[in-house]
Amino acid sequence: MSKPTLNNPDLIRTKPYINGEWFESKSTKTFKVIDPATETEIVELPDQTPEEIAFAIEKAEEAFKTFKKTNAYDRARWLRKLNDLMLENIEDLAKILTWENGKCLTDATGEIKYAASYFEWFAEEAKRIYGNTIQPSNNNNKVITYKQPIGVVGLLCPFNFPTAMGARKLAPSFAAGCTTILKPDGQTPLSSLALAYLAEKAGFPKGTFNVVLASTENTPKVGLEFCESPRIKKISFTGSTPVGKLLMRQSSSTLKKLSMELGGNAPIIIFDDADLDLAVEQSIASKFRSLGQTCVCANRLYIQSGVYDKFCEKFTEKVKEFKIGNGLEKGITHGCLINDKAITKVEEHIKDAVGKGAKVLVEGGRLPNLGKNFYAPSVVKDVTQEMVVVKEETFGPLAALSKFDTKEQVLDWCNDTPYGLASYVFSENLNTIWFMSEYLESGMVAVNTGLFTDAAMPFGGVKESGFGREGSLYGIDDYTVVKAITLGNMYR
Ligand SMILES: NC(=O)c1ccc[n+]([C@@H]2O[C@H](COP(=O)([O-])OP(=O)(O)OC[C@H]3O[C@@H](n4cnc5c(N)ncnc54)[C@H](O)[C@@H]3O)[C@@H](O)[C@H]2O)c1
Numbered sequence: 001m002s003k004p005t006l007n008n009p010d011l012i013r014t015k016p017y018i019n020g021e022w023f024e025s026k027s028t029k030t031f032k033v034i035d036p037a038t039e040t041e042i043v044e045l046p047d048q049t050p051e052e053i054a055f056a057i058e059k060a061e062e063a064f065k066t067f068k069k070t071n072a073y074d075r076a077r078w079l080r081k082l083n084d085l086m087l088e089n090i091e092d093l094a095k096i097l098t099w100e101n102g103k104c105l106t107d108a109t110g111e112i113k114y115a116a117s118y119f120e121w122f123a124e125e126a127k128r129i130y131g132n133t134i135q136p137s138n139n140n141n142k143v144i145t146y147k148q149p150i151g152v153v154g155l156l157c158p159f160n161f162p163t164a165m166g167a168r169k170l171a172p173s174f175a176a177g178c179t180t181i182l183k184p185d186g187q188t189p190l191s192s193l194a195l196a197y198l199a200e201k202a203g204f205p206k207g208t209f210n211v212v213l214a215s216t217e218n219t220p221k222v223g224l225e226f227c228e229s230p231r232i233k234k235i236s237f238t239g240s241t242p243v244g245k246l247l248m249r250q251s252s253s254t255l256k257k258l259s260m261e262l263g264g265n266a267p268i269i270i271f272d273d274a275d276l277d278l279a280v281e282q283s284i285a286s287k288f289r290s291l292g293q294t295c296v297c298a299n300r301l302y303i304q305s306g307v308y309d310k311f312c313e314k315f316t317e318k319v320k321e322f323k324i325g326n327g328l329e330k331g332i333t334h335g336c337l338i339n340d341k342a343i344t345k346v347e348e349h350i351k352d353a354v355g356k357g358a359k360v361l362v363e364g365g366r367l368p369n370l371g372k373n374f375y376a377p378s379v380v381k382d383v384t385q386e387m388v389v390v391k392e393e394t395f396g397p398l399a400a401l402s403k404f405d406t407k408e409q410v411l412d413w414c415n416d417t418p419y420g421l422a423s424y425v426f427s428e429n430l431n432t433i434w435f436m437s438e439y440l441e442s443g444m445v446a447v448n449t450g451l452f453t454d455a456a457m458p459f460g461g462v463k464e465s466g467f468g469r470e471g472s473l474y475g476i477d478d479y480t481v482v483k484a485i486t487l488g489n490m491y492r
Pocket residue numbers: 156157158159160161165184185186216219220221222223224238239240241243244246247260261262263264294295296393395421461465
């Protein structure tokens with residue numbers, strides 16, 4: 001199977017979306033979007049020039065002048081409408097996502113629902129942007145604060161959640177009254193273009209949401225343009241830590257506000273007293289969501305010695321049940337990876353681990369009969385802290401299992417990393433749960449579940465996993481600035 005049949009073929013767009021129009025690019029360069037499952041071309045898109053990117057930024061700035069004055073209730077209605085349209089078109093949107101990303105249709109459908117829920121959530125939050133009244137030291141004065149939209153925002157998004165990562169940024173920024181330019185990953189731009197198509201149908205005013213296009217090779221130039229543009233007041237980036245650091249350096253010349261949703265190295269800790277079947281099922285869900293290409297995927301699994309052997313056995317059985325194939329086909333539990341580089345990283349981590357003494361429980365490996373981006377998941381046990389798989393995010397289908405004895409020991413291991421995005425704890429003991437939750441150095445801790453993300457919860461990391469919070473009651477703050485107004489000499 002290659003090309004999916006869509007109820008609404010118009011959702012496939014092949015032009016950038018700028019200032020409410022499908023923009024005729026004059027660029028002489030193009031890039032191809034490839035179906036990672038079949039390695040066939042989906043579409044060829046313009047690789048936009050710096051002048052065109054600058055034009056999109058200019059239009060977003062123009063639009064901001066009027067959009068910032070819009071009524072929160074109107075913005076709420078537009079956002080709610082977009083949520084509804086996404087759900088009406090869920091089947092098509094999921095197919096487009098699977099086609100360009102390779103994840104299976106069930107995961108893609110889940111992602112569309114999840115992405116839409118950010119529009120629903122921020123439709124409500126748009127109306128809840130509050131300020132304070134403050135009594136300063138001079139009793140004759142009164143201070144009030146209110147939050148204003150920061151301005152034009154650049155959104156830089158990765159391949160792994162082509163719809164949800166953009167939605168998680170667009171929804172709060174639009175709710176706050178900002179205008180945006182989104183640059184999707186060059187490998188997965190169609191989902192963002194489909195989102196722009198639906199945003200237009202939802203009535204988003206022209207210029208408030210723009211999508212520009214760039215190949216992977218051309219992307220650093222667009223990134224630089226975003227960072228150095230004085231018109232852009234904030235950048236929200238989701239991707240790896242090294243690229244996040246580069247964007248921070250580049251943004252220093254314009255002193256931009258930044259949100260950085262960066263790489264992780266999530267541990268799952270399973271204590272002897274955990275509900276073992278639940279822990280196995282949820283660890284599988286966390287580890288192999290989108291075949292391990294999720295920033296909050298378990299990268300390290302620490303299992304207490306009393307249940308280690310049993311856990312390894314049960315976990316292995318479940319992994320052997322996976323059905324790998326083209327994500328668009330029925331019954332497939334796991335699709336393919338995004339590209340060959342992703343597989344190479346998994347192979348390097350296995351080689352290093354086995355070389356240092358890890359034992360293979362499930363020998364995965366390439367599946368050339370299915371295609372060059374298919375890889376059967378691997379499981380290794382007796383992993384130790386020196387192994388690369390423990391130090392770096394694999395971002396692929398390799399489960400690394402380690403044995404631990406005490407909670408103090410495992411806590412040290414978990415925190416021995418520059419990253420701090422998500423952690424998972426499985427235990428039935430409240431004291432253990434509290435101890436771990438409090439001392440794990442991560443922005444998010446999930447207890448007795450492997451799937452926890454939700455529009456209502458604050459998503460984000462600490463340490464080199466970045467800063468800023470997406471979703472939740474805090475998510476809109478990243479797109480606003482606090483203004484303090486002092487009313488003087490009140491008691492004249
Ligand atoms: N914390 C989060 O919310 C979150 C969510 C998803 C993914 N991630 C992280 O993203 C990484 C996986 O994605 P990746 O491998 O594509 O990451 P990456 O950093 O290589 O790329 C992310 C995006 O940034 C673009 N990019 C690369 N160089 C750039 C530059 N100089 N200027 C502007 N854009 C540039 C890429 O083309 C891509 O679209 C993992 O580390 C994962 O943990 C984090």
